[in-house]
Amino acid sequence: MDKEIFLIKLYEILLSSFGKQNWWPGETRDEIIIGAVLTQNTNWKNVEKAISNLKTNNCLSLECLRNASSDTIASLIRPAGFYKQKTSTLKEIAYYFTNNFNQNIKKKPYKFREELLSLKGIGNETGDSILLYAFDIPFFVVDAYTKRILIRHKIIGNHDSYLEIQSLFHSFIPKNAYVYNEYHALMVKLGKEYCLKKEPKCNTCPIKKGGL
Numbered sequence: 558m559d560k561e562i563f564l565i566k567l568y569e570i571l572l573s574s575f576g577k578q579n580w581w582p583g584e585t586r587d588e589i590i591i592g593a594v595l596t597q598n599t600n601w602k603n604v605e606k607a608i609s610n611l612k613t614n615n616c617l618s619l620e621c622l623r624n625a626s627s628d629t630i631a632s633l634i635r636p637a638g639f640y641k642q643k644t645s646t647l648k649e650i651a652y653y654f655t656n657n658f659n660q661n662i663k664k665k666p667y668k669f670r671e672e673l674l675s676l677k678g679i680g681n682e683t684g685d686s687i688l689l690y691a692f693d694i695p696f697f698v699v700d701a702y703t704k705r706i707l708i709r710h711k712i713i714g715n716h717d718s719y720l721e722i723q724s725l726f727h728s729f730i731p732k733n734a735y736v737y738n739e740y741h742a743l744m745v746k747l748g749k750e751y752c753l754k755k756e757p758k759c760n761t762c763p764i765k766k767g768g769l
C-alpha cells in the first residue's frame with residue numbers, strides 16, 4: 558500500500574477506535590519536561606512513582622531540580638531507574654531552561670531542537686517529546702512501538718533511522734502539533750494493547766479490522 562495512504566488511514570482508524578488520548582499526562586510544562594526524561598527506558602508506572610516523590614518533596618519543577626543536590630534528586634527519582642544518569646540529564650536540562658532561556662528560540666524549531674539534542678542524555682525521542690508535548694511544536698515522536706508497527710506493515714525497513722521514519726510522518730501528515738500529539742499517543746496504545754513484541758493480537762486488532 559502507498560505509504561501516504563497507509564499513514565493517513567492508520568491515524569483515522571486509531572482515532573475512531575481508541576478516541577482522543579489527550580496527552581501528555583502532566584499538569585505543567587516543567588512536569589512534562591521532567592516526565593520526558595524520566596520515562597527513558599522504563600514504564601510509566603515507575604515514572605509516576607518518581608514524579609510523586611518529587612511532588613511530595615516540592616521539587617517537581619526545573620527551578621528546584623537546578624538547585625537541589627544530585628544526591629537528593631537521585632534518591633527521589635530512583636523508582637524510574639537509571640537514576641544517576643537521569644539525575645545528570647535533569648540537572649543539565651533544568652539549567653538550560655532556567656538560565657537565561659531564550660524564549661525566541663521557540664520561533665526557530667530546528668535550532669531549538671538542535672540545542673535540546675546537544676544536552677547530555679537528550680536524544681531524538683526525548684527531545685521531540687519535549688518539543689511536541691511541552692511546547693506544542695510539531696515534531697513527530699518516533700518510539701519503539703511506532704517502529705514495530707510500521708516494520709510489521711512493511712512501511713519502513715528494519716534499519717531505517719529515527720529521522721528517516723520521522724520524515725515519513727512529516728511528509729505525509731500535516732505538521733500540526735495536535736495531530737502529532739494524538740497520533741503518537743494512539744500508536745503507544747496500539748503497541749501496548751495489540752501490537753505486542755512477542756505475539757501481536759492481529760486477529761482482534763482494529764488496524765486489521767480496518768483493512769490495513
Ligand code: SF4
Nearest residue numbers: 709751752757759762
Ligand atoms: S497487531 Fe497485527 S494488525 Fe495490529 S498493528 Fe500489529 S501487526 Fe498490525
